[in-house]
Amino acid sequence: MKAYAKQDFPVSDVRRFLEPGPIVLVSSAWRGKTNIMTMGWHMIMGFQPSLVGCYIWSENFSFDLVRRSRQCVINVPTTDLGATVVDIGNSSGRHIDKFAKFSLTAQAGSEVDAPLIAECFANFECRLVDSSLIRRYSLFVLEVVKAHVARAPRYPRTIHYHGDGVFMLSGPNTSKWRKRFNPHML
Amino acid sequence: MKAYAKQDFPVSDVRRFLEPGPIVLVSSAWRGKTNIMTMGWHMIMGFQPSLVGCYIWSENFSFDLVRRSRQCVINVPTTDLGATVVDIGNSSGRHIDKFAKFSLTAQAGSEVDAPLIAECFANFECRLVDSSLIRRYSLFVLEVVKAHVARAPRYPRTIHYHGDGVFMLSGPNTSKWRKRFNPHML
Numbered sequence: 117m118k119a120y121a122k123q124d125f126p127v128s129d130v131r132r133f134l135e136p137g138p139i140v141l142v143s144s145a146w147r148g149k150t151n152i153m154t155m156g157w158h159m160i161m162g163f164q165p166s167l168v169g170c171y172i173w174s175e176n177f178s179f180d181l182v183r184r185s186r187q188c189v190i191n192v193p194t195t196d197l198g199a200t201v202v203d204i205g206n207s208s209g210r211h212i213d214k215f216a217k218f219s220l221t222a223q224a225g226s227e228v229d230a231p232l233i234a235e236c237f238a239n240f241e242c243r244l245v246d247s248s249l250i251r252r253y254s255l256f257v258l259e260v261v262k263a264h265v266a267r268a269p270r271y272p273r274t275i276h277y278h279g280d281g282v283f284m285l286s287g288p289n290t291s292k293w294r295k296r297f298n299p300h301m302l
Numbered sequence: 303m304k305a306y307a308k309q310d311f312p313v314s315d316v317r318r319f320l321e322p323g324p325i326v327l328v329s330s331a332w333r334g335k336t337n338i339m340t341m342g343w344h345m346i347m348g349f350q351p352s353l354v355g356c357y358i359w360s361e362n363f364s365f366d367l368v369r370r371s372r373q374c375v376i377n378v379p380t381t382d383l384g385a386t387v388v389d390i391g392n393s394s395g396r397h398i399d400k401f402a403k404f405s406l407t408a409q410a411g412s413e414v415d416a417p418l419i420a421e422c423f424a425n426f427e428c429r430l431v432d433s434s435l436i437r438r439y440s441l442f443v444l445e446v447v448k449a450h451v452a453r454a455p456r457y458p459r460t461i462h463y464h465g466d467g468v469f470m471l472s473g474p475n476t477s478k479w480r481k482r483f484n485p486h487m488l
Contacts, residue, residue, distance in 0.1 A: 129465065131465045132465050135343070135462070135463050136323050136462035137323010137462060157321070157347065159343050159344055160343050171346075198479050202482045206482065206487050249435070253347055253443070257439070276322035277321050278317070278318045278321065278457060279488065280480075280488055281480030281481075281483050282457070282475055283476055284322045284472050285473045285475075287474070288473070289464065289468055289470050291467050291468045293385055293387075294466075294468065296385060296389060297391075297467050301391055301392050302465065302466055302467050
């Protein structure tokens with residue numbers, strides 16, 4: 117697994133990576149414990165501020181880490197990490213250090229204490245800005261406060277989940293319909 | 303454009319089509335007016351009941367139709383409908399009948415009054431079960447109460463949006479990591 121060289125990226129543009137619906141890895145830290153979870157249920161909820169809604173089940177070890185620290189990092193893995201993504205989803209951080217177990221590199225962020233995963237294509241540092249929907253819907257409303265994205269390629273090959281152990285790998289990108297857009301609808 | 307022959311599908315399994323993050327078409331009806339909108343911001347929020355969170359901007363004509371009727375249909379288009387998906391997103395139903403304008407066939411649902419789009423691969427009839435997050439987040443919490451899905455293929459070729467006029471078309475599906483799953487994590 118390689119660590120991607122990254123550059124700063126506008127937080128209002130993280131839709132490029134999250135809107136197509138990839139499986140992501142959420143990293144968190146609280147009182148000396150860190151964790152990584154695999155997450156498939158998330159959506160963009162705004163550009164400015166850059167909001168992402170995320171479903172984190174209360175039984176996940178990450179639930180308390182994110183809720184108490186009010187921070188996390190959303191990391192976007194590429195297809196080469198597929199097996200690791202599944203293994204992370206299969207295990208609980210209650211008893212193991214997932215960074216060590218899965219040979220992933222924790223990097224310090226600039227805005228949050230939660231660690232970035234160096235081997236992921238993109239890392240979005242997030243703050244929990246609304247915890248009022250956690251009890252009812254396990255819904256964490258996060259604001260992306262800092263984004264780090266690999267310099268290339270422009271569009272990574274991402275992993276998308278169908279359920280039942282079946283994944284869709286992202287296919288070709290096209291701008292063939294771009295000229296049909298009204299500019300303000302892009 | 304062809305109309306797909308469909309069969310009933312378990313509402314708790316609509317993740318197969320929505321979780322990978324496709325662009326969808328939302329159809330609605332209220333007091334003799336119908337509309338279709340293109341929607342990219344949505345997420346699965348539960349299996350039983352089958353909940354989907356959807357962001358519908360208050361400036362969209364569909365906003366009032368869905369809010370007042372408390373119903374809509376989420377339709378999943380395939381890549382052959384790409385140009386139509388963009389054209390629908392570019393236009394407002396305030397002044398045109400989008401079914402007529404885009405030569406789409408409105409079909410009656412069984413649980414809601416909003417029309418299904420026959421040319422879409424899947425149609426999910428939805429009820430608005432929580433409107434309390436609309437004002438703050440434009441977030442409609444919908445319950446899928448009836449699902450109609452084309453008999454084949456098992457996984458359709460869907461359209462995913464990166465922003466800036468660029469779409470990702472769904473790529474190959476794989477179950478190569480399936481054996482790594484703990485059965486209860488599938």
